[in-house]
Amino acid sequence: MSENAELLSLAQRLLLGGVALACADPRQHYPLLPGETLPQATPARRAEFSAGRHAARQALQHLGLPGRAIPAHADRSPLWPLGISGTITHSRSACLAAVRHGAGIGLDLEEAEGLERDLWPSILSESEQLWAYDQPDPGLAAKLIFCAKEAAYKAQYSHSGQLFGFESLKITVTGEAFTASFNENIAPFRKGDAIKGRWGLASGHILTAAAL
Template identity: 45%
Template sequence: MPAAQAEMVELTRGLLPGPVAVCASRIGPDDAGLWPVEADAMRRAVPRRRAEFAAGRLAARRAMAELGQTPGAIPMRHDRSPEWPARLTGSITHAGGLALAAVARTDQVAAIGIDAEPDEPLPEGLLGLICRAEERAWCATTPDPGRAARLIFAAKEAAYKCQYPLSGKLFGHEALRITVGGAGRLTACFMQPAGPFAAGETMAGQAGWRHGMIIAAFSVPLGH
């Protein structure tokens, strides 16, 4: 595994508490490695999307094997979310030519969400769509408001992926409020009810930076 790829895997693993396997795969020029049910879901997708999808599934199967589980197919549900094999939960993200997957057993971790983004300013036209007023106010206090907004975006994407398997709730960026603490500490607060999550309830997360990328990660412990 190339050193930079190994460092991204190690960074992501360090952001997630508990027994979680994290693996990566470079996004190649084709969709080699897709299982039949996965290829069927991608039959109308453009080549780039098929390649990203294939790399993400390959990374996820590597993570399954690292957990000691038999690698299996990961179909795409009607809502486009991954359908993980029984007794497993996980999350997949793509950025910078790399697919990352985090996988855990559901008897050890309730849910996981990860997101990778380029460590670059969020386009100004997206600021009002992504960030709530209080988040925009926080961004304005930082040395680089655009990059701070990108962090908020990555955190919301990761938090959304984390809560969705438990709530099945579709909602927009305004439904989560992100607070950033020291050393990349993240808190996602639900601004409206979502399945088992009450309005005002929070999830804890963490962000890290390496090789020009931001990684945001959230997890929900058992017993929620």
């Protein structure tokens, strides 16, 4: 099974029903539609951007919608069709997009490599660091915390529209599931509200998926 096929299979297992998925190669340039622009970007970043838009359009078609242009908001987040929630993620070698009707979803894809120790304090709380140290592979456990926060952040962003730091979410991992709890009020979410997610490993990657 190819890398893309394995990652798509994992994503389908992690996400709830009613979600359409597609993949692309972030090292390849895909045609962009009018309205899809990324000014002042390196060739590599342009390739990643085009792959994300290509995968997103394919996912919309799998959902039964036209493969229309997906421009960006002023904050650079994708502007999805009315009533659609979506998410795009990529690593160095793979790109995934997921869309569905209704509430927010988030995916984060990262290489299954340990998170550098000097980054831990800026991403993980003390309790999250203690949990990671207690795992068989602490670096990979720390990377999982990072991925879970990224997926949860993406899932909630269409509702809050607010930027906030890693310290605003607390991750609790239980088996293949995780919970991202808000450490503060971020309207419309309140302190203690939680976003549920799941995670898995495939093709040398960690994939996290969160949904409202």
